[in-house]
Amino acid sequence: MSDTQAKGDNLRTDGNRLWDSLMEMAKIGETEKGGVCRLALTDLDRESRDLFSRWCEDAGCSITVDKMGNIFARRPGKNNDLPPIMTGSHLDSQPTGGKYDGVYGVLAGLEVVRTLNDLNIETEAPIEVAVWTNEEGSRFAPAMVASGVFAGVFDLDYGLSRADLDGKTMGEELERIGYAGDQDVGGREVGAYFEAHIEQGPILENEDKTIGVVTGAQGQRWYEVTLTGQEAHAGPTPMHSRKDALVGAARMVGEVNRIGLENQPNACATVGLMQVTPNSRNVIPGSVFFCIDFRHPKDEVLSGMDAELRKVCADIAADIGLEMDFEEIWYSPPVAFDEACVSAVRSACEGGNIGHMDIVSGAGHDACYLSRVAPTAMIFTPCLNGISHNEIESAEPEHLEAGCNVLLQAMIERANAIQ
Numbered sequence: 566m567s568d569t570q571a572k573g574d575n576l577r578t579d580g581n582r583l584w585d586s587l588m589e590m591a592k593i594g595e596t597e598k599g600g601v602c603r604l605a606l607t608d609l610d611r612e613s614r615d616l617f618s619r620w621c622e623d624a625g626c627s628i629t630v631d632k633m634g635n636i637f638a639r640r641p642g643k644n645n646d647l648p649p650i651m652t653g654s655h656l657d658s659q660p661t662g663g664k665y666d667g668v669y670g671v672l673a674g675l676e677v678v679r680t681l682n683d684l685n686i687e688t689e690a691p692i693e694v695a696v697w698t699n700e701e702g703s704r705f706a707p708a709m710v711a712s713g714v715f716a717g718v719f720d721l722d723y724g725l726s727r728a729d730l731d732g733k734t735m736g737e738e739l740e741r742i743g744y745a746g747d748q749d750v751g752g753r754e755v756g757a758y759f760e761a762h763i764e765q766g767p768i769l770e771n772e773d774k775t776i777g778v779v780t781g782a783q784g785q786r787w788y789e790v791t792l793t794g795q796e797a798h799a800g801p802t803p804m805h806s807r808k809d810a811l812v813g814a815a816r817m818v819g820e821v822n823r824i825g826l827e828n829q830p831n832a833c834a835t836v837g838l839m840q841v842t843p844n845s846r847n848v849i850p851g852s853v854f855f856c857i858d859f860r861h862p863k864d865e866v867l868s869g870m871d872a873e874l875r876k877v878c879a880d881i882a883a884d885i886g887l888e889m890d891f892e893e894i895w896y897s898p899p900v901a902f903d904e905a906c907v908s909a910v911r912s913a914c915e916g917g918n919i920g921h922m923d924i925v926s927g928a929g930h931d932a933c934y935l936s937r938v939a940p941t942a943m944i945f946t947p948c949l950n951g952i953s954h955n956e957i958e959s960a961e962p963e964h965l966e967a968g969c970n971v972l973l974q975a976m977i978e979r980a981n982a983i984q
């Protein structure tokens with residue numbers, strides 16, 4: 566490795582190799598509309614984990630798996646007693662997810678390893694590429710639960726006991742797919758954590774910037790609500806005597822939306838999952854289960870939204886005569902990332918003459934929990950029309966390559982590889 570080559574600014578990853586890996590991984594769980602359905606701990610998730618692990622072993626990494634199924638591909642450094650410089654993201658997807666959400670961060674990490682190999686760069690500290698289990702929070706709630714256990718936010722029993730709507734637990738499913746690892750979860754030092762991810766919103770595209778220097782992420786609150794009224798015949802039952810659980814849920818959905826709109830700019834309020842029982846066209850719904858997702862960058866606003874939601878839901882349930890089980894199942898406060906890591910990302914953009922801007926993440930990421938146990942920052946790249954959590958999710962190869970180059974620079978700087 567010549568002296569000039571060892572200088573950080575001109576190091577480049579192989580964008581074509583990264584793109585080919587993304588397209589290869591996208592075949593696992595691919596959907597007709599060009600997206601992926603690879604729910605956490607399904608056989609397809611196992612297939613993607615196996616492929617990633619094989620690629621990393623081919624690149625000379627050792628693989629460890631912890632008790633939450635988190636995978637760590639480790640590339641040794643000169644001094645392996647140093648805490649690793651870590652990157653990574655997730656391989657699980659939404660039911661109608663895209664090819665890049667999560668996968669990009671995992672394969673950008675692999676591309677960094679492959680590039681370091683190509684250039685014979687030996688970093689001072691070891692490098693690790695992580696795959697975090699169940700980041701999406703789609704099959705199992707809450708989201709980012711496995712990185713949360715790694716960061717000590719949740720205990721292991723809580724994590725393993727998370728169950729899907731069919732009652733299958735994460736622990737059972739980890740065993741079934743062969744990813745119930747033997748390593749303790751977390752409790753070890755991480756020198757720094759960087760996560761590359763598509764923005765999943767329209768800001769970078771609207772501002773015509775290639776990289777988002779992510780300074781933090783907004784807070785989230787998730788709720789599960791079960792309304793119980795009375796099933797009855799849709800014909801003979803007079804309107805005024807009904808206890809219609811779906812009417813109650815519909816009014817509450819309207820209030821969720823109103824609370825979101827009244828806390829602009831920035832508030833987000835969504836009901837994405839609803840189950841109606843018995844879900845028959847001529848039976849008054851006796852029971853409805855639905856989930857609420859609230860977000861805001863300011864904790865105090867999020868608390869205000871929370872208080873208002875609890876009141877309006879109680880009022881609606883009382884008005885219709887419904888029983889209501891209202892549970893807040895998850896609270897993840899707003900996060901500010903580490904100044905030194907954020908500036909490592911920013912200077913990597915400046916060094917590479919890459920258009921960039923500071924941005925706060927609207928989505929949650931495993932980096933939010935890693936930031937509790939390690940200096941952390943994220944690197945965003947644009948996605949077409951800001952659309953994500955949708956099979957049409959799309960990204961430009963050159964943007965993904967630029968993000969990977971920034972990741973390489975930031976990791977090398979922190980791994981103080983340049984002698």
Ligand code: HGY
Nearest residue numbers: 700701702708928929
């Ligand atoms: O919900 C989120 O923000 C992430 O996609 N888990």
Ligand code: MN
Nearest residue numbers: 655666667700
């Ligand atoms: Mn993601």
Ligand code: MN
Nearest residue numbers: 659666701954
């Ligand atoms: Mn996602």
